[in-house]
Amino acid sequence: xxxxxxxxxxxxxxxxxxxxxxxxxxxxxxxxxxxxxxxxxxxxxxxxxxxxxxxxxxxxxxxxxxxxxxxxxxxxxxxxxxxxxxxxxxxxxxxxxxxxxxxxxxxxxxxxxxxxxxxxxxxxxxxxxxxxxxxxxxxxxxxxxxxxxxx
Numbered sequence: 001x002x003x004x005x006x007x008x009x010x011x012x013x014x015x016x017x018x019x020x021x022x023x024x025x026x027x028x029x030x031x032x033x034x035x036x037x038x039x040x041x042x043x044x045x046x047x048x049x050x051x052x053x054x055x056x057x058x059x060x061x062x063x064x065x066x067x068x069x070x071x072x073x074x075x076x077x078x079x080x081x082x083x084x085x086x087x088x089x090x091x092x093x094x095x096x097x098x099x100x101x102x103x104x105x106x107x108x109x110x111x112x113x114x115x116x117x118x119x120x121x122x123x124x125x126x127x128x129x130x131x132x133x134x135x136x137x138x139x140x141x142x143x144x145x146x147x148x149x150x151x
Contacts (some may be wrong), residue, residue, distance in 0.1 A: 007038065027095050036085055038052040039053045041053060041055070044061070047148035048063070048144075049132050049149075050148060050149060052118050052147050053145070054143050054144070055074055055144050059071070059073075059074050060074075061148070066109055067110035070108060071086070071088075073087070074146070075133065077142060079142045081098045081138055082103065082138050083095070083118075088108060090109075090113075091112050093114075095115050097117045097136070097138055100137065101121065101137075101138070102119060102120065103120045103135060104117040105133065106135075107128060107134075108132045114143075
């Protein structure tokens, strides 16, 4: 019994501090900047249905959809947080994500849309035939990256 207690005491006293020594675990690190967007903050670059823009405030983005004009309305943007809705003549879709590396992908087609949210793993959306793909990715510094990709 004494040997077990001594072993436990040795493990406790010799254990490293592990991850708690990292600045982020203590809360004294600043957020790392989000990746830059190819079109910067130029929302008008999305009008043709293809863009990559950074947003840090709510914004409305109008673009060419698969069945006419469509609107992407970003309602919330913050550190590791983004929420939006997409509207077209054929319906609407909403998405929202929070946490590092999280985001949502909406696929807008002439007959409706689909939506998926979760970890993005740094992936960028690919064009799909007859569709517009919208991706909103969270950023640590409160800047979300929006991708709009048409075929």
